[in-house]
Amino acid sequence: xxxxxxxxxxxxxxxxxxxxxxxxxxxxxxxxxxxxxxxxxxxxxxxxxxxxxxxxxxxxxxxxxxxxxxxxxxxxxxxxxxxxxxxxxxxxxxxxxxxxxxxxxxxxxxxxxxxxxxxxxxxxxxxxxxxxxxxxxxxxxxxxxxxxxxxxxxxxxxxxxxxxxxxxxxxxxxxxxxxxxxxxxxxxxxxxxxxxxxxxxxxxxxxxxxxxxxxxxxxxxxxxxxxxxxxxxxxxxxxxxxxxxxxxxx
Amino acid sequence: xxxxxxxxxxxxxxxxxxxxxxxxxxxxxxxxxxxxxxxxxxxxxxxxxxxxxxxxxxxxxxxxxxxxxxxxxxxxxxxxxxxxxxxxxxxxxxxxxxxxxxxxxxxxxxxxxxxxxxxxxxxxxxxxxxxxxxxxxxxxxxxxxxxxxxxxxxxxxxxxxxxxxxxxxxxxxxxxxxxxxxxxxxxxxxxxxxxxxxxxxxxxxxxxxxxxxxxxxxxxxxxxxxxxxxxxxxxxxxxxxxxxxxxxxxxxxxxxxxxxxxxxxxxxxxxxxxxxxxxx
Ligand SMILES: Nc1ncnc2c1ncn2[C@@H]1O[C@H](COP(=O)(O)OP(=O)(O)O)[C@@H](O)[C@H]1O
Ligand SMILES: [Mg+2]
Numbered sequence: 001x002x003x004x005x006x007x008x009x010x011x012x013x014x015x016x017x018x019x020x021x022x023x024x025x026x027x028x029x030x031x032x033x034x035x036x037x038x039x040x041x042x043x044x045x046x047x048x049x050x051x052x053x054x055x056x057x058x059x060x061x062x063x064x065x066x067x068x069x070x071x072x073x074x075x076x077x078x079x080x081x082x083x084x085x086x087x088x089x090x091x092x093x094x095x096x097x098x099x100x101x102x103x104x105x106x107x108x109x110x111x112x113x114x115x116x117x118x119x120x121x122x123x124x125x126x127x128x129x130x131x132x133x134x135x136x137x138x139x140x141x142x143x144x145x146x147x148x149x150x151x152x153x154x155x156x157x158x159x160x161x162x163x164x165x166x167x168x169x170x171x172x173x174x175x176x177x178x179x180x181x182x183x184x185x186x187x188x189x190x191x192x193x194x195x196x197x198x199x200x201x202x203x204x205x206x207x208x209x210x211x212x213x214x215x216x217x218x219x220x221x222x223x224x225x226x227x228x229x230x231x232x233x234x235x236x237x238x239x240x241x242x243x244x245x246x247x248x249x250x
Numbered sequence: 251x252x253x254x255x256x257x258x259x260x261x262x263x264x265x266x267x268x269x270x271x272x273x274x275x276x277x278x279x280x281x282x283x284x285x286x287x288x289x290x291x292x293x294x295x296x297x298x299x300x301x302x303x304x305x306x307x308x309x310x311x312x313x314x315x316x317x318x319x320x321x322x323x324x325x326x327x328x329x330x331x332x333x334x335x336x337x338x339x340x341x342x343x344x345x346x347x348x349x350x351x352x353x354x355x356x357x358x359x360x361x362x363x364x365x366x367x368x369x370x371x372x373x374x375x376x377x378x379x380x381x382x383x384x385x386x387x388x389x390x391x392x393x394x395x396x397x398x399x400x401x402x403x404x405x406x407x408x409x410x411x412x413x414x415x416x417x418x419x420x421x422x423x424x425x426x427x428x429x430x431x432x433x434x435x436x437x438x439x440x441x442x443x444x445x446x447x448x449x450x451x452x453x454x455x456x457x458x459x460x461x462x463x464x465x466x467x468x469x470x471x472x473x474x475x476x477x478x479x480x481x482x483x484x485x486x487x488x489x490x491x492x493x494x495x496x497x498x499x500x501x502x503x504x505x506x507x508x509x510x511x512x513x514x515x516x517x518x519x520x521x522x523x524x525x526x527x528x529x530x
Binding site: 056058077078081082083084085086087088089091093095096097098099108109112113154157158161 | 418420421423424425426427428429430431434438439442443446
């Protein structure tokens with residue numbers, strides 16, 4: 001039973017992926033344990049998003065295998081949908097359902113996938129919206145909210161599914177600077193409560209505060225991984241040093 | 251800012267003094283040209299004796315209007331039923347076309363293109379002349395409604411497909427990562443947004459349906475056009491009758507268009523335009 005499962009939550013073994021001629025993931029091996037927060041960092045185009053998206057099979061892989069809670073990812077159908085329901089995903093562009101209210105966005109998964117009664121789903125959704133600080137916006141549609149608010153709703157929408165792990169693909173890079181922290185604060189809170197997280201981000205402070213491990217990617221490969229302090233203060237590879245110098249200007 | 255920015259405001263910046271002068275000149279020229287055209291039409295009517303009361307007096311009779319009204323209702327009935335059928339069939343064709351089954355998708359593609367490329371008159375002749383030969387008798391209402399609906403369904407399938415393609419991929423991906431299945435995503439996320447996107451094209455297509463119904467006389471269905479033709483032969487008043495009937499068709503389609511604008515504002519404005527209200 002999954003309840004007693006004690007091994008790693010996510011395991012990627014020798015994963016390779018191409019987009020046509022482009023080799024985007026090269027022999028990726030990565031393990032994420034329960035409660036771990038892993039930050040993925042690296043230059044643009046190095047394959048971070050693709051890696052993240054293979055974990056809930058928004059992208060297929062060419063070879064190797066990916067296990068979630070010790071079980072190989074299903075390839076299609078109801079099984080795949082059921083697996084995705086257990087993995088939260090937060091996108092750079094929020095991707096809230098544009099035609100539904102904030103409340104509907106959060107209850108959509110519980111009602112349509114978990115088949116919760118509407119009332120119960122709404123009560124829990126309001127609780128989650130309060131937790132991320134946007135409860136007053138519940139009746140609005142996404143376009144009426146600021147980017148930071150939308151991203152917090154997106155996090156609440158994922159949490160409503162009670163995921164076993166969450167993937168964040170540059171959750172703050174589409175936000176105005178003054179809104180970044182309101183989103184990061186929610187993520188820090190989640191990390192503290194023991195959520196297993198894979199986060200693509202260049203927010204060094206966030207990484208230092210909550211990451212157990214920083215994984216540095218370049219050209220589709222994992223070049224090095226280390227604790228955040230070790231990685232940021234003593235990068236081993238030239239590529240990581242160059243990269244860190246290039247983002248320090250920010 | 252009003253609830254929805256008008257297209258003109260969105261496309262052009264506010265006019266300056268020079269532009270305003272040019273707009274004023276353009277307006278004046280258009281008005282003169284329009285007046286000249288109206289004068290010319292009236293003159294031609296006069297020269298050809300079309301203003302003779304003989305061609306117009308029967309419009310004062312109640313029976314004329316009652317007969318035209320019956321035709322009008324016939325037209326509305328055909329257009330409404332054909333429009334609804336076409337939308338349903340168009341939706342099914344589109345869903346088949348985007349399904350993952352290659353065979354179903356191929357079949358729906360062929361049917362869509364077939365209906366789209368055949369002139370509706372040809373389809374009408376098919377239902378009027380060919381099908382009855384094989385023993386299938388149907389009322390003239392269906393002989394006009396079905397072919398008009400089929401012709402429109404092909405175009406509507408393409409309109410719907412364009413709408414589905416216009417829904418951002420992120421919407422589907424977000425739904426997939428919640429664990430929603432393909433069918434649910436289509437019904438709950440993609441279609442509702444696609445329909446809102448295509449409302450304007452959808453209604454332009456319904457205008458085409460209204461226009462297609464004018465060939466109902468082929469099957470002797472008493473629509474507006476057919477009844478107008480009867481009146482024309484009764485009163486020998488071709489120009490005046492066509493003139494009045496044209497105005498009625500223009501009114502129908504103008505109303506259809508206004509309705510589409512109303513619908514688009516009502517359902518789309520909320521999504522597309524961000525309110526001024528400061529997000530707290
Ligand atoms: N759907 C796709 N089709 C083709 N190429 C893609 C696609 N998605 C990403 N790529 C390419 O794969 C490489 C890795 O992209 P991505 O994973 O988005 O990198 P990152 O998130 O690190 O910036 C880039 O060169 C990108 O252009
Ligand atoms: Mg990326």
